[in-house]
Amino acid sequence: MLDIQALRNDLDGVVATLKKRGFEFDADTFTRLENERKLVQTRTQDLQAKRNTTSKQIGIAKSKGEDVAAIMAEVAGLGEQLKADEARLAEIQAELQQLLLNVPNLPHASVPAGKSEEDNVEVRRVGTPRSFDFEIKDHTDVGTPLGLDFDTGAKLSGARFTLMKGQIARLHRALAQFMLDTQTERHGYTECYTPYLVNAETLFGTGQLPKFEEDLFSLAHNDSKLYLIPTSEVTLTNTVRDEIVPLESLPIKLTAHTPCFRSEAGSYGKDTKGMIRQHQFDKVEMVQIVHPEKSYEALEEMVGHAEHILQTLELPYRVVSLCTGDMGFGAAKTYDLEVWLPAQNTYREISSVSNCEAFQARRLQARFRNENGKPELLHTLNGSGLAVGRTLVAILENHQQADGSVTIPAALQPYMGGIERIVP
RNA sequence: GGAGAGGUGGCAGAGUGGUUGAAUGUACCUGACUCGAAAUCAGGCAUACGUGCAAGCGUAUCGAGGGUUCGAAUCCCUCCCUCUCCGCCA
Numbered sequence: 246m247l248d249i250q251a252l253r254n255d256l257d258g259v260v261a262t263l264k265k266r267g268f269e270f271d272a273d274t275f276t277r278l279e280n281e282r283k284l285v286q287t288r289t290q291d292l293q294a295k296r297n298t299t300s301k302q303i304g305i306a307k308s309k310g311e312d313v314a315a316i317m318a319e320v321a322g323l324g325e326q327l328k329a330d331e332a333r334l335a336e337i338q339a340e341l342q343q344l345l346l347n348v349p350n351l352p353h354a355s356v357p358a359g360k361s362e363e364d365n366v367e368v369r370r371v372g373t374p375r376s377f378d379f380e381i382k383d384h385t386d387v388g389t390p391l392g393l394d395f396d397t398g399a400k401l402s403g404a405r406f407t408l409m410k411g412q413i414a415r416l417h418r419a420l421a422q423f424m425l426d427t428q429t430e431r432h433g434y435t436e437c438y439t440p441y442l443v444n445a446e447t448l449f450g451t452g453q454l455p456k457f458e459e460d461l462f463s464l465a466h467n468d469s470k471l472y473l474i475p476t477s478e479v480t481l482t483n484t485v486r487d488e489i490v491p492l493e494s495l496p497i498k499l500t501a502h503t504p505c506f507r508s509e510a511g512s513y514g515k516d517t518k519g520m521i522r523q524h525q526f527d528k529v530e531m532v533q534i535v536h537p538e539k540s541y542e543a544l545e546e547m548v549g550h551a552e553h554i555l556q557t558l559e560l561p562y563r564v565v566s567l568c569t570g571d572m573g574f575g576a577a578k579t580y581d582l583e584v585w586l587p588a589q590n591t592y593r594e595i596s597s598v599s600n601c602e603a604f605q606a607r608r609l610q611a612r613f614r615n616e617n618g619k620p621e622l623l624h625t626l627n628g629s630g631l632a633v634g635r636t637l638v639a640i641l642e643n644h645q646q647a648d649g650s651v652t653i654p655a656a657l658q659p660y661m662g663g664i665e666r667i668v669p
Numbered sequence: 670g671g672a673g674a675g676g677u678g679g680c681a682g683a684g685u686g687g688u689u690g691a692a693u694g695u696a697c698c699u700g701a702c703u704c705g706a707a708a709u710c711a712g713g714c715a716u717a718c719g720u721g722c723a724a725g726c727g728u729a730u731c732g733a734g735g736g737u738u739c740g741a742a743u744c745c746c747u748c749c750c751u752c753u754c755c756g757c758c759a
Contacts (some may be wrong), residue, residue, distance in 0.1 A: 290728045322738080
């Protein structure tokens with residue numbers, strides 16, 4: 246959520262900045278609501294003040310045993326007007342809130358301008374795509390003989406669900422374990438185990454609700470609803486909701502390995518083959534909750550943490566700075582890491598690292614006590630470190646051999662019982 | 670699932686309709702005392718919003734939401750959460 250003060254003080258500036266990311270802010274509605282809010286709020290507060298002082302007088306008079314009929318008459322009728330004004334004020338504030346909740350974050354000045362992913366800017370390439378002296382297969386053809394089973398996944402649950410068996414299942418588990426160990430032992434994140442089902446409030450905090458409900462899976466639960474997390478960014482970041490954390494506990498660095506559930510509404514026909522785009526996938530997530538002055542430093546650091554995984558797994562990749570038009574709702578700046586997929590002859594997203602600045606913190610009321618002892622909003626960052634399913638795809642494609650086997654990167658071998666390759 | 674208890678400021682803990690945003694203790698900050706510290710004494714110490722250049726003034730907030738009332742932390746209703754005992758259970 247944006248700072249409403251920023252909108253009041255510099256409406257034109259905010260509108261212009263939002264336009265850069267392709268968002269049309271309804272400034273007229275905002276101005277109309279604000280004007281009415283101001284009017285109704287001052288009137289309401291005046292009435293409340295009058296009621297309060299009069300009621301106090303009644304109390305005093307009564308305690309002295311005086312007759313209060315005259316004062317009572319004074320406040321008669323005040324109640325109705327007050328009730329009406331209070332109700333109207335609540336309405337206006339709800340409308341303003343609604344308006345604000347649907348506005349994306351302001352892009353940071355360093356974010357390249359652009360409309361779509363074509364305008365993203367490549368920052369660097371690391372690693373050289375391998376040249377193959379045999380006809381390469383895509384991950385489905387490499388994986389199927391090794392235990393990747395799309396048909397059974399579809400039978401059990403439908404499209405975009407996959408069953409893994411045997412060596413593939415183990416490789417998948419090994420990747421997650423390796424990533425989690427790296428983020429905790431090498432990069433200093435605290436390992437978390439989090440709920441996979443969360444309430445609506447939690448999703449409001451990180452910005453998935455109210456705008457992106459159709460992307461989520463949900464379950465009826467008594468009279469309310471619980472949602473399956475689309476990423477553990479949701480649970481990890483919400484740990485500081487409604488908290489004022491002490492300055493000395495910053496930065497807070499959390500990681501978790503969880504499944505992620507996404508309905509992938511609107512992606513029909515995209516990546517239908519294979520396990521690039523699934524309704525359920527595993528991810529090791531990194532979250533940092535930091536002092537506002539440190540968040541851009543933390544962003545670069547986190548990209549490095551994700552890159553380290555790719556380097557260690559001997560996977561070529563590139564780092565891309567997302568343009569204003571391609572960034573997610575809550576992000577002020579995002580780097581995507583794209584891994585080389587030889588069968589697609591292209592780089593594909595495998596990690597996304599974002600600085601949300603105070604956008605989520607404001608929704609979450611996540612604050613710290615600053616140097617003056619005053620509460621101030623934190624900055625939140627999140628990033629994949631990495632998406633496990635897509636990493637599995639990358640391993641299968643990049644490390645495939647002519648005989649159909651797949652070599653296991655040295656760093657992963659301890660997690661695979663020491664074997665150097667998996668063979669159909 | 671059954672029975673009971675409870676949710677008040679950073680923490681502890683009073684308060685069951687009226688000058689209560691909230692006693693008291695503790696923590697913290699400032700000052701006095703001291704060579705310094707401890708102890709002691711005095712003062713300060715919530716958050717959000719509105720309004721104002723500012724000092725300030727006003728409003729809201731005692732788990733959440735609604736209701737009764739001139740007036741609610743206090744009474745009524747609904748919900749959420751925590752704890753204790755019993756049952757069940759991976």
